Structures are given as C-alpha cells and as structure tokens.
Amino acid sequence: MATAKQLRFVAEYLIDRNGGAAYQRAGFKATGNAAESAACRLLREPEIQKLIEDGEGKLRERVEREQDDVANMLWTIATADANELIQHRRLCCRYCYGKGFRYQRTANERERDHAQWIVEHQDDDDEAPAAVFDEMGGVGYHKLKEPNRDCPECFGEGVPDVYVPDTRHLSDAARTLYAGVKVTKDGIEVKMHARDAALVKFGEHLGMFRQVHDHKHSGAVGVAEIGDSIAPDQKERVAKEMLRAAGYVIDD
Ligand SMILES: [Zn+2]
Structure with missing residues (x-):
C-alpha cells in the first residue's frame, strides 16, 4: 500500500511532471539531486506507476468532459433564439x-x-x-x-x-446566450454573448478549419471543412458563415 506521502507525491507529480519538485512538495525531506533520484526510484515502482496511470486517465476524462461542456455552451450561444431575449x-x-x-x-x-x-x-x-x-x-x-x-x-x-421579455423565465438556451442588461437614459440594452465568435470557436474545437497559405497572393486563405453532421445543402452556407465570422472576405 502506498503511504500518504507517496499518494501526495503522485498527486503533485500529475500537476507538473517534475519528479524532484513533486517529491519535495509531497513533504519528503530530500532536496536537489537526492530528491530527483528518490523521485526516479519511486516512479519505477509498479504501484506508483499504476496510481499515475489511473490519475492520468481520470484527468483525461475530466478534460474531455469539460471540453464537451464548453463546446455545448458555445453551440448553444450560436444557435439560441435571440427572440427570447428581445x-x-x-x-x-x-x-x-x-x-x-x-x-x-x-x-x-x-x-x-x-x-x-x-x-x-x-x-x-x-x-x-x-x-x-x-x-x-x-x-x-x-x-x-x-x-x-x-x-x-x-x-x-x-x-x-x-x-424585452422577463429574463427570469428564459429557457436554458436563452439563459446561456443572455449576458445581462444595461440601463441607459435611452432605455435598456439587452446584452448577448457574441454568437459569431462562439460559432468560430465551436468550429475550431471540432477541427473544422485549417488555414493554408497562398504563396501566390501572400494573404492567408481560409478553408472550412464541414463534417457530416450538417446536411449537404447547408454545408456551403455554414462554411461561408463560419469563414466570414473568422474575418475572411467571401464572395457569394
Ligand atoms: Zn392598421
């Protein structure tokens, strides 16, 4: 069984992959080279290796979950019905x-x-x-x-x-799009998160874009790659929308 200090070492090691530093942060006495060689010895122990693998797996799962949450939020911002807000x-x-x-x-x-x-x-x-x-x-x-x-x-x-509807009763999607109101002397301004930026970030997350350099014309040319999740007749429109939002000038 790993000791409490060893478990702490595993947790610290997962943060920055620096064995010597993790060894000291875990509360072991050694410093400098001594800490590094002790950390190396510890890292070779099968039990510790297993703990690090498990920790990495959990970390990966958490990152994937968080990425999914962020992607869902971006997609919601890009597609929520603005009529719910104003x-x-x-x-x-x-x-x-x-x-x-x-x-x-x-x-x-x-x-x-x-x-x-x-x-x-x-x-x-x-x-x-x-x-x-x-x-x-x-x-x-x-x-x-x-x-x-x-x-x-x-x-x-x-x-x-x-x-402007009562914002306390918004749907979850509209609530995600909503960014508050600003009261001015001319009335109230409903604020929303930027939909075009959200769409671009979502596209980037899915790897829909890649930028290629056109050497003949010095400027960057945008290429949008649209996955199969979008109906064929919509693909061109979505691609153009995304590229325009990313700052490219596209002719219809
Ligand atoms: Zn009338």
Whole structure:
C-alpha cells in the first residue's frame, strides 16, 4: 500500500511532471539531486506507476468532459433564439380593428375621454343642439393583435414594437446566450454573448478549419471543412458563415 506521502507525491507529480519538485512538495525531506533520484526510484515502482496511470486517465476524462461542456455552451450561444431575449414585433395599429376603420380605444381610454368630454361640455348653452360624444372606432383596442391586412391606415403592416421579455423565465438556451442588461437614459440594452465568435470557436474545437497559405497572393486563405453532421445543402452556407465570422472576405 502506498503511504500518504507517496499518494501526495503522485498527486503533485500529475500537476507538473517534475519528479524532484513533486517529491519535495509531497513533504519528503530530500532536496536537489537526492530528491530527483528518490523521485526516479519511486516512479519505477509498479504501484506508483499504476496510481499515475489511473490519475492520468481520470484527468483525461475530466478534460474531455469539460471540453464537451464548453463546446455545448458555445453551440448553444450560436444557435439560441435571440427572440427570447428581445423582440421586434409588428402589432395592429389603432385603426386596424376600429368600427369603420376609425381610431379604437381601450375601455379605460374611452372612460377617461368621455369624462373629459363631459367636463368640457358641462357649460354648453341649453339652447344649442346637444353635442354627442364621438365614440370613433369603439372600444376593444388590443395592442397585441396582429395587424389587419385590410387596414387603410397601416396597410396591414401594423406598427413597430420592441419587447424585452422577463429574463427570469428564459429557457436554458436563452439563459446561456443572455449576458445581462444595461440601463441607459435611452432605455435598456439587452446584452448577448457574441454568437459569431462562439460559432468560430465551436468550429475550431471540432477541427473544422485549417488555414493554408497562398504563396501566390501572400494573404492567408481560409478553408472550412464541414463534417457530416450538417446536411449537404447547408454545408456551403455554414462554411461561408463560419469563414466570414473568422474575418475572411467571401464572395457569394
Ligand atoms: Zn392598421
């Protein structure tokens, strides 16, 4: 059985492969050449060799697991739906669903305008014909409805609307893409991790790129190698996207 000091030596040796230094860090007394020869003797013992092999195996597994985690995270950043973080929407206009395509109010707006109208007309001369409150397009305006194709005011294009969802309820993918918000005097800016950089790093991790030098034209030429995981009709598009993101200028 290896002693506690020997086990410590194995752990230290796995850090920097320096036998003499590991020997001293493990708490053995020897220094200099004496430490190195003692470490050499220890490293020749089958039990110690087995412990180092096991340690290396575990280290390799951990590195592979961590690489997988990082690769998954990069792929998630590159492919998550940005609409989960911020949306630009086209919503119905005030006239889309109004009666006769006239301006439509919400129930509360109608109440408010009507009260205001009463205040404005309370001193009306009794002799004059009674004024009538203009209901316009009626009530029922709902800003989240789709634009009406037949609307003569917006022509079915609706009005632009920017919406930032509650980031506490994001999906795991969107949460990975999300990098916080910045509150400015002009509003809030949603930050995201760089998708193109993530895509390039992911491609590099898979060994998709190699750079070759074109001696005729001094500049570097990028070559993207796309694996079989991508459908054939997508390959060219993905390759171009990756190379562009890596800074190459590619003609379509
Ligand atoms: Zn409209």
